[in-house]
Amino acid sequence: MVEAQQRKKAEFPLTDKQEAFAQATVYGLPDKQHPNQSEVYRAVYSASKMSVNSVYREAWEVSNNPKVAARVEELTAQRNNRAQKTSNITIDTITDALKTAMEMSIDQDNPQALTNAAYRLAGVLGLDAPKESSGGNIIFHIEG
Numbered sequence: 001m002v003e004a005q006q007r008k009k010a011e012f013p014l015t016d017k018q019e020a021f022a023q024a025t026v027y028g029l030p031d032k033q034h035p036n037q038s039e040v041y042r043a044v045y046s047a048s049k050m051s052v053n054s055v056y057r058e059a060w061e062v063s064n065n066p067k068v069a070a071r072v073e074e075l076t077a078q079r080n081n082r083a084q085k086t087s088n089i090t091i092d093t094i095t096d097a098l099k100t101a102m103e104m105s106i107d108q109d110n111p112q113a114l115t116n117a118a119y120r121l122a123g124v125l126g127l128d129a130p131k132e133s134s135g136g137n138i139i140f141h142i143e144g
Helices: 002-011 016-027 037-044 052-063 066-107 111-124
Strands: 130-134 137-140
Touching: 016 037, 016 052, 016 066, 037 052, 052 066, 066 111
Parallel strands: none
Antiparallel strands: 130 137
16 A cells, blocks of 8 residues: 555655645744645745735645645654654653652652652643642542
8 A cells, every 4th residue: 555655656746836835834834833824825836916815715726636635644644753752752751850850859868859859740741730638648630
């Protein structure tokens, strides 16, 4: 299946402007992170003499071109995959640092630092704030 898609891409590549439209749709423009289709169209194509309605119609046509739509979908999946990897690395790094801080707090007999690190770790992991304290024990409520 992947081979057939690659062959189809090679046979019917996007034009440079279609590729630029897809890229700008997914990654934004230099002056706007989340442009609408008309803004992307104006940035990529010569639209200075076009009416607002014409730009809107042409932007709709380009965005609904099956090749462009497939490319936007592909770029979006790539961006989301990179973002997920970056997010996982960041969360893992923060989690490790907070666990180390907790261990150091125990070694240094510093309950305030331990509580602070535990509270921050709970936040990173998506746990709710402490609901109650009982005899020095912090009780967290896990949502989800």
